[in-house]
Amino acid sequence: MKTIDPRKFEDQKRQSVAQLLFKCARLVNERAIERVNRESGPSPPLRASHTALFPHLTSEGVRGADLAKKLGVTKQAVSQLVAELEYWGVVEQVEDPKDGRAKLVRFTPKGEQGLLHGLSVLSALETELGDKIGKRRMQELHTALLALEGALLEED
16 A cells, blocks of 8 residues: 655645644644643643533533534533533533423533633633734634634535
8 A cells, every 4th residue: 555755645734724724723722721721720620522512502502412413422422521511510401491301501600601711711822823923814814714604604
């Protein structure tokens, strides 16, 4: 089996906007998690599985099955993650007003405060990155990502 020249392989990966977006998102997430955990002290550590869940939670709540679908994991995996976050007081499960048999997952006030703290950490990271690559480039990136998000959501 013939393998691709490693330099050409890396060059091809870097030519993909989506691949770079995935990599940059992972790197920013890793830095943010490390910073939040350092600032939080000995409390339970934040993990990437938590930060993957947070963007999908709404103030009204989201069904576990819908979270599993959005994350591309099993309902059991989401259930375990929700149980852990519920134990820490970050999320709660409430009855779905449309279906009394179903539960909705949403942030608790403590979870909302934690998310706001996380967003402030992200803001600080964005400022630092803006200092490195230029504030104008960061603003252009933000504008482009908002447009990309809108285009992707139109397809749903």
